[in-house]
Amino acid sequence: MTTAVAAAADPRAVFIRGLAGALEAAGVDYVLLHGGRQESDSDVDLAVSRASLPAADAILRTGACGRAVQCLHYDVPWCRYYVVLSDEPGRRYRQIDLACDPWGIGRYGAAPSVALANSCVVDGLRAPSPAAEALYLAVKRARKGHTEERDIGPLRRAYGRDPEGASRLLDRELGPAGRRLAAALAEEQRDLTAELRAVAARVAWQRRAPVALVRRAYCEMIRIRRRTARPTGLVVCLAGPDGADAANAAPATDARDAPAARARGRHRNGTAGEAEGAEGPRRPHEPGVRAEAEGAPGEALSITL
Numbered sequence: 001m002t003t004a005v006a007a008a009a010d011p012r013a014v015f016i017r018g019l020a021g022a023l024e025a026a027g028v029d030y031v032l033l034h035g036g037r038q039e040s041d042s043d044v045d046l047a048v049s050r051a052s053l054p055a056a057d058a059i060l061r062t063g064a065c066g067r068a069v070q071c072l073h074y075d076v077p078w079c080r081y082y083v084v085l086s087d088e089p090g091r092r093y094r095q096i097d098l099a100c101d102p103w104g105i106g107r108y109g110a111a112p113s114v115a116l117a118n119s120c121v122v123d124g125l126r127a128p129s130p131a132a133e134a135l136y137l138a139v140k141r142a143r144k145g146h147t148e149e150r151d152i153g154p155l156r157r158a159y160g161r162d163p164e165g166a167s168r169l170l171d172r173e174l175g176p177a178g179r180r181l182a183a184a185l186a187e188e189q190r191d192l193t194a195e196l197r198a199v200a201a202r203v204a205w206q207r208r209a210p211v212a213l214v215r216r217a218y219c220e221m222i223r224i225r226r227r228t229a230r231p232t233g234l235v236v237c238l239a240g241p242d243g244a245d246a247a248n249a250a251p252a253t254d255a256r257d258a259p260a261a262r263a264r265g266r267h268r269n270g271t272a273g274e275a276e277g278a279e280g281p282r283r284p285h286e287p288g289v290r291a292e293a294e295g296a297p298g299e300a301l302s303i304t305l
Helices: 003-009 011-025 053-061 111-117 130-144 149-161 163-186 193-207 210-229 246-257
Strands: 030-032 044-048 068-073 080-088 091-099 119-122 125-128 235-241 262-268 298-304
Touching (some): 011 030, 011 044, 011 053, 011 080, 011 125, 030 111, 044 053, 053 068, 053 080, 053 091, 111 119, 111 125, 111 130, 111 163, 125 130, 130 149, 130 163, 130 193, 149 163, 163 193, 193 210
Parallel strands (some): 044 091
Antiparallel strands (some): 030 044, 080 091, 119 125, 262 298
8 A cells, every 4th residue: 555545544643744734834953852753643743943933833723724712822832732623533633742942951952853853754754864753763662661662662673673873862862771672672682661761860860950940930930921821720601692782790799709800801793892890780671672683693701710
């Protein structure tokens, strides 16, 4: 079966090619961290450069790959997790894990940035070089504690495509722990638990370096400032026909169920109005004025809890 035919038969491959096409068209500097070879139907791991993050974010938020329904921000403020609507048979959503970590202070250290810097085109997709993929998989498996053979298989295969390059890169990025893992892979050692634990300890040590700690503290301040300026949480919408008094119901909701709730805005007759509190509570409508018919003008108030 050719690559094109296999991709057409695989919904995940179709989604990845659509995503890659949108990124290429926008000139985004990116790499698919698993290329097109990821064996399980899981998240799509993606790394982008800092300069390309706004374009990548716009693509994922504006529906080029499916309507965005969720976006989570990691502790590194440029790393995000998106959920988009896919409506595929048997799968309603797709998840994209986007890494943008030029300082290498995230959970996987410098591995995503190394993969981005050492990307190449494989079957029409931008993927890490075999050596960079081996480094990324080694760090990811180590940090997650995945040491079963079904998890280690992709790491072995990536290493096998370029043993010398992978050994050099593991040595350069992970020091003694990397050399130990490379030797175990070269000898086809069956159990890599000890080697991967050493890799995890090495990455954790690198993240505790003074420069990394300062940068992580800086990122945490950015995160606190953003969450203070724009709190996140549950959004509740009170909606009803004109005269249902949704606006006046909001204060009672705030006081009874969520003291920290904030009314975000009012929509009436399909037009966004002023923020709640700008004009005070609405007066009850006169008898006979309420809209009864389906599709008649109405009002809604969204509340963030």
